[in-house]
Amino acid sequence: MRDSIQRIYGALLTPSKLPDQIHLSQEELVEHIIHDEHFQTYPPARSYQLKFWKHIVEKIELANEEADERIYERHISLLSQGAPSPFDYMNGPPAPSYITRFWNAPSSESNVRTSRRSIALLESRTTIEDGTTGMRTWRASLILAEWLIRRPEIVQKKRVLELGSGVGFLGILIAQLDGMRKSKLDETHSGLRGVPSLALTDVNRTVLERCENNISLPPNWFDATSLDRKESLKAQLEEINAEVIIGADIVYDLDLIHPLIETLGMALSAGSVSPQPYRREGLIALCARSEETLSRFIQAADSRGLDLRSEEWGSLGDDIFDDGWGGESQSSVRLFTVTLRQSRGTTQKILHSIS
Missing domain, CATH: 3.30.110 (Translation Initiation Factor IF3)
Known part of the structure; x- marks a missing residue:
């Protein structure tokens, strides 16, 4: 349940995608959304949060269940900041929002650890921002990402160049895939040939600045102290x-x-x-x-x-x-x-x- 709740909330998907029996999972909503440190630091846009908690409260009331007071408090707190108006667009485009996408490496891949990962990005919520479409992640990137997750050997241990990297979603995913390798780097390489590298490029300076900022967000970092990543980092350092x-x-x-x-x-x-x-x-x-x-x-x-x-x-x-x-x-x-x-x-x- 945690995975489905966080995937929907983090990616700002319509709350109607939540399980029908979501009203029976109030404790999980509190633990994995309200009290989750990641979402406290990188929350979705307030307008989305309002929509999400309104849906939850309505589900609870329709089921004649007693609502957890922490859920009511969150909803009331958001309402107290003012409800969004249908005329808000007249004051300009909506502000960018943090969007978090969670993914799991398939256990069938022997060279990849089965582990849950997340990619947090500050993205535009409009089609065009600052004259470019590169400030958000588009469908093709998501599909290509799924394809690479199932075929990680394509980018692992490789020098990768991404054209039109946008806000950095694919680049971060590739870095995470390479950081999850269990095996030692290919010993047939010599010198820098065996050292993986990743270059992200774009034609728009504003997009590149957003990309750089997203890459630097702590949830996207390669954590050298994490036990399940030390082996991979050690292999890369030994190759260097x-x-x-x-x-x-x-x-x-x-x-x-x-x-x-x-x-x-x-x-x-x-x-x-x-x-x-x-x-x-x-x-x-x-x-x-x-x-x-x-x-x-x-x-x-x-x-x-x-x-x-x-x-x-x-x-x-x-x-x-x-x-x-x-x-x-x-x-x-x-x-x-x-x-x-x-x-x-x-x-x-x-x-x-x-x-």
Whole structure:
């Protein structure tokens, strides 16, 4: 029941598609819609929510059932914000809405884990917005997506180019399919030939901006800390077999520190580097804007078994690159060399120095 309820609600489908006995599933409606963290963060348009809960309340009343007060509260709360008018179109097109599409990998595919996935997009609710039709997902994309879900080998481990990517639905799906591989990357590839990549393109700059924003939504991310995805990420990192891992200004959000450190740890320990003995290393440059964020980053690295060594910038000047911002000096940027721990102490010393 959860799947059908969330699929309908997330995709803004007509509530009439709900099961006839939906009034008997009030607890599921509360748990999987009202209290669901995803829908709290990425809710459908308010006009759709009104239509959805009106349908539910009517179903409950027609069945002479006692309604859960949380359902009534949600409906009343939406009504209190004003009911939509048939003349609203005169004030302009409806605002974009979050649309979430859920899908399951078929269990018949031996090279794909059976797992429920979601794709959340901010989409237009009109045919044309800003002079383009690319701000929403169209039927052909949905059909092609279903086809690829049943034939994931077409895009897995491949370098894929999508033309006219629109708001990013197909691209995100392809990335999720590739992230669900159980097997190691094809060992017959060498160098970058075996490294999957995905390029999304469009002719409209506004569409590309919307696409980029949608790709960055957390529900669409590849979560390195998720147990069912670590195996796939590990295989990709082993294929890349990087000797140096670099990153700049990627430590800015407390929620991202754990997956970042987990990915760093996997990249530093993946594959083999020759000639031996060679210790691969990471170079992370970050702006020390928040002492808490910096401290959490260092603590997370220590817990993961990574050693951080603070590097000195030396006599670097500002004569090569000038970003024109003027707000952050060289001294506010910290540089760390990251390696797998050989002996304890380095990271602890850094922690002590900032405490």
